[in-house]
Structures are given as C-alpha cells and as structure tokens.
Amino acid sequence: MARPIWTGVLSFGLVSIPVGLYTATSAHTLRFHQLQRGTSDRIRNRRVNERTGEEVELDDIVKGFDAGDAYVLVEPDELDEIAPGRSKALEINGFVDLDAIDPIFFDRTYYLGPKSKDHAKVYALLERALAKSNRAGVATFVMRGREYLVALKSEEGILTLHTLHWADEIRDPREEVPDLPGSRVSAGAKEMRMAEQLIDTLAMDWDPEEFHDTYRDKVAGLIKAKQAGETVEKAEPAAEPTNVIDLTEALRASVERARAKGKQGKGEQSKGEEREQHKGEQSRQGKGGKQGGTGRRQGRKESGLSELTKAELYERASAAGIPGRSGMKRDELIKALEQAGRQAA
Template sequence: MARPVWAGVLSFGLVSLPVGLYTATDSHTIRFHQLQRGTADRIRNRRVNERTGKEVELDDIVKGYDAGDEYVLVEPGELDDIAPGRSQTLEISGFVDLDQVAPIFFDKTYYVGPKGREYAKVYGLLQTALAKANRAGVATFVMRGREYLIALKAEDGILTLHTLHWADEIRDPHREIPDLPRTTRVSASEMEMAEQLISALSMDWDPEDFQDTFQEKVSALIEAKKSGETVEKAEPPAEATGAVDLMKALRASVERARSPKDTGEKATASGTARGSTPAAKKRVTAKSRSTSSLGSLSSLTKAELYKKAAAAHVPGRSSMTHDELADALASRR
C-alpha cells in the first residue's frame, strides 16, 4: 500500500475533508550509474564543505540566502511556520470550467484519497458534483517547502490533484521561437490534401496502443553489449519537406495512411510511377498472402503487434502503423 506524499485537510466552503495525496505515475526510465572510464569504479556525489574538504551530514545542512555581505540562515521548520495554513490545509478558492484551463498549465498528477472510510460520503459527493459540472477546484497549498497552484478534478470515479504552472512560468512562444511564422499562405488544394491526411490518420485514443520503444532499445543495447553482439541502428531522420515538394509529400502521405482495403489495388496499378512508398508496397505484398494469418494479427492491438515485431526483429517497426505491423508480421509467416 502506497504512503501519501502529503496529508492535510481539503476544504471547500464550510466543508472539510481530511485527505492524502498519492503519486499517480511511475517512470520506467533505465537508470545508469556513473563510472570512471576503464574501471568499474562508481562516481558518487557527496556534500562537501568547500573550505575544509570534509563531507557534511545531511542533518547539519541548513538553507542560506546570500544577502551580499552575509548569509541569512533559514531552518526547515521556519519555512513551515510561514506557509499558508501551516502546510496542512488545501482550501479551494473557487471552481473553474475545465475547458478554460489550457493544457500547458498542467504539470504533475496526484491521486487524492480520503483519510478514513468515515469520510467516503463527503469525498463521493465532491467527486460526483465536479464530474457533473465539468469543473475543477482551484487552490494553492504548500508541500515540501514549496507553494503550488493546483486544480482538483474528478476522473474515473476518484479525485485527482494536478499541480499547475504559475502564469509567469509560461513562456511566450513568439519571444522564444525565432522562426515562428506570423501568417501562413497555403493553397486550397494543399489545405484540402492536409485535411484528407488528418482524416486518414484519425484514430481513437487508447494509451495502451503506445509504449516507450526507446527504453526497449536501450534494454536491447545493454543485452547486446553483454553478449558481444551488435544492434540495429535507428533509421535516419526524415529530410525536411520544402515548399516546392509540399503537395507531392501530402499526396504520398495520404496514399500511405489509407488502409490496404482502400489503396491496395490502386498501388498495384500505379506502381512506382505514382511514387508509391515502401510501406504501400508492403501492404500490397501482404494482400497476396494468407488472409487467415493477417486476420488473426489485425485483431491484436498495436502494442501487442509491436512486441511481436520486436521479437521478430522487424526493421523500421518503430515508425509503422498498426496495419503495417500486421502486414510485416504476416509476410514472415
């Protein structure tokens, strides 16, 4: 059972609800140790007194603000003493329409749980009311010596707390990006083709269809180096599309994105004269193979197909669509 990273009282109006915050996400990033080249010696970071060169225990370290001619020392307990509500209260200032909060403001997510079954009714009431209203409670509170702006939401039958960036933390893209276009002129045919491409690539959102392929490749690299083998290098990045070739690239993209059912016969008839892509050729080839094999593969999710493609060492699998993965696997049967 997970332990809360913060515990306190959530209040809205005159209603108070003791809650705990629980980390909602995990990171599966592969961690590396630092070693001195040519040895197996670990490199470690230590807290060292810069004057004496001696290591300092964590309990002997305090915060110091450089005031110019001296350091002003601040103890951790003193920060808690000046925190709003002494770091134990999360008071909702108001409720805003969720559609008004731009995605760029959202930072980290926590699950909110009641501190005891006796608070189930208050918890459930707030969760249900927020879900029906499509609103989020906005508040500020202090956790671990830092004040946060948060949005309290109802999601999948529970309350979630999302830390938000402060307004002055959001950078102006027009100042940060030197080549950001102010106005863009496109032809009607280019716009029509772009809309067709978006339509052809439309899909239902299912996070299970996606997985961290780079971490898989890192794991494969580690295993290969352990056994003295080599690994497949990543495909080179695509070349930038110039304005002259834009229409040609859009048309080829639409043809590639369409399903084999829609483009199989067309690709066969046009061949390379129409600039058919390697992916389109794969789909045409797969159509002539066993339909039962392809049918069984098509019923799998993209994540399941990718695992099979990784096991079969299918080249270029990281950039393939669901149908292309199924075709590539079917061609190997």
C-alpha cells in the same frame, strides 16, 4: 498499499475532509550508474564543504539566500512556520470550467484519497458533484517547501489533483521560438485541402494502451546484446525536411500511404503480388552469366519507374523504407528505388 506523500485537510466552503496525496504515475526509465571509464568504480555525489573539502551531514545543512554582501540563513522549521495553513491546508478558492484551463498549465498528476472510511461520504459527494458539473476546484497548498497552484478534478470515481504552473512561469512562444510563421505566410488552397484530408485519413481514437516506450525496449536490447557480445542495428536517421517546392507531392503521397495502411487486406495482397514478382525476376535473372546481367538491366527498364509520378515514386520509397526520401527529387527517387531493387535481388 502506497503511503501518502502529503496529508492535510481539503476544504470547500465550510466542509472539510482529511485527505492524503498519492503519486499517480511512475517512470520506467532504465537507470544507469556513473562509472569511471575503464573501471567498475562507482562515481558518487557527496555534500562537501567547498572550503574545507570535508563531507557535511544532512542535519548540519541549512538554507542560505545570497543577499549580495552576506548569506541570510533560514532553518527548515522557519519555512514550515510561515507556510499558509502550516503546510496542511488545501482550501478550494473556487470552481472553474474544465475547458477553461489551457493544457499548458498542467504539470503533474496525483491521486487524492480520504484519510479514513469515516470521511468517505463527504469525499464521494465532492467527487460526484465535480463529475456532474464538469468543473475543477482551484486551490493552493504547500508541500515540501513549495507552494503549488492545483486543480482538483473527478476522474472515474476518484479525485485527482493536478499541479499547475503559475501564470508567470508560462513563457511567451513568440519570444522563445525563432522563425515562427506570421500572418503573411499563407498556404495554398490545394495544399490546405490535402493537409486536412491527411489529418482526416489519419484520424484515430485515443487509446494509450496502443503505445509503449519503444526507446526503453531498444535500450534494454542494447544492454542484452552487449552482455552477449553482439552488435545492435542502428536506428534509421531522421527524415529530411520536406522541400517547400515538393510539399504538394509529399502531401499527396502521405494521403495515399495512409489510405493504403487502412486497407490491411488489400495491402497484404499487394505484398504477396510483389513477392511473386520478385521471385519471377530472380528466376529470369538466374539464367546464367552475362545473360543474367542483361536480364537485370531489362528488369529495371521494364519496372517502369520512369513512367511513374513523383507521388507514386515516393509511395514506393516509403514502402521500401528508403531513408531521406522526403528530400529527394524525382530522379533521386528513381535511382534509390533501383538500388533497393538490386539489393533485394
């Protein structure tokens, strides 16, 4: 069983519960050591006196606030002595509607459990009352030398504590982000309908189990390949920005691709037909020398790419995994598809 990272007393009204705070999440990031290039020598961080160059023990370190002309020294015990409730009180100031808290305020999540079975009834009472009212208790408390604003919620039979950002920690996006579209930037009615249609087509139920850290898998694969002296295929470059002129075409192609992915059976059948078509083309092209070259040119001509719309060309480019397709013009899409066809042959 995990040990609590903080213990104290949760209070609401005149009711108090001894509780423990537990970490709710864990990161699975692969951790690397720092080494000097060309060696296996570890690089370590040390606490060093910048004047003498000598290492300093943790017990000999105090906090110092730079007041300009001198440092104001503060001992760790002094910080604990001035903490609200001596760092052991978690008092709920009030209860708010869960929907009233903007998601940007949420920071980290912890589990909150009763200190012992003797307090299970009071704990269960608060948890069920919060679940029924769809409210969260707002409180402040001190942990590890810092005061936190928190929201106490009920989630599937357990109390969870979410640390929140203070209001003055939230930055104004209009001051931080350049080139935000203002009210003067308008979207056409047709583009808006297609964007909404694309969102509806890609609608899904939230299931976190369907997602996993693919980058971590790639890093693990890289390490394994380097151990075996093998090379690893590089990732495809990021998509090029969509040209505003081609926005409607890109939206239309996106809707068509999303619909095609939703029809697995039909998609598999189409892939089978494409494979048979490629086999037929390869058979015709393999009938010898110059005639084979003529056959390939005729095959490209007969493919009818020039007769397709840009949206249809984009759809084929998406299926072929052609990089940079979102920024290509119609002629460039045709050329890229022809090149992909030659490489497949």
